[in-house]
Amino acid sequence: MSAFFVAVAGYAVFFSPFLPFATEIAHTAFSPLWNMSSSFAALTDDVRSAFASKERLFAEIRNLERDLRDQKLRLLSADVLKRENELLKRELGRSRAGDRAVLVASVLAKPNRSPYDVLVIDVGFSDGVRKGDRVLYEGVAIGVVSDVFEHTSRAVLFSSPGEETDVVIYPAGITATAKGEGAGTLSIALPRDVDVAKGDSIVLPGISPVVIGKVDSVRMEANDPFRSIFFKGPVNVYTVSFVSVSRNPLSGADAGAEAGVDASAAE
């Protein structure tokens, strides 16, 4: 008898239109706790910095200033190239600036809270988020929106174990499928005669490619016809507090139709 009730309750919660509604309620109920967690983390950072030794702080500042100088120099050339790229696209009639509306979102729950390796963010259908939108941190793509609710969304990371993502390896221009390995790492299997080196950029395909990482290591066995390429994104997904959500140019207008919440229901 109890098994029957369990089956009915299970169906009611998980395999019916009730699931998005239940998720909406659960996200609303847990939002204050998630926000408290972020505030507590900021407070502990402040307390820790108050007790840090001066020498260590000075050394850290010096290192950061040196890094900043290097990054500024690199950014100069990157800015020039970006502007040139935009100009060329405009000349060729391929400017997609209008398609790439960006929303800033706060991360409510980080990947280690669940075995699913997902981010829960505080923007949803009412903010214009659609299933398939890209989740970025500082311009680096880290995942894709998998479920959209009224005021929250869930995003699956590219590095989630088993997740497959189409990518392009630069500068070789090879199209491949990257497979998530967990803990921020992805791998690609390529024929051994394909030339890929450590430091090559991995980007998502499209007219405006978005970086997802750089080749970290290339492994090859003597009798294996394939070589394994491992790479990590430059972002530690366990520490991000804010992300941006941008429309996926490849999903286009169809993305709205696939959204986890029905448009009419949202209204």
Next chain:
Amino acid sequence: MVMKRAVLNTVIVLSIAWLPWWVTAIFILFGFAYFHSFFEGVAWGAVMDILYGAPLEKFGGLQFVFSVSSLAVFFLIERLKRNIRFYRR
């Protein structure tokens, strides 16, 4: 006993929001072992799936891993309890 149960449930809610999933799993397992018919453990498993669940490849596209496993562990532990002398006292 009711008070202890309420405290554990509160701890589980906070761990769902703040702590890694495996800490929550340990608390739920403790509840199954320590309390008589800890049904709430199954409910908290369902809450985990409702909050965070996504159909990932590593779970064969199943979005309800926590619910299914907590239900299975619940029945297994209840069955074991009936056959262990320590729990019959």
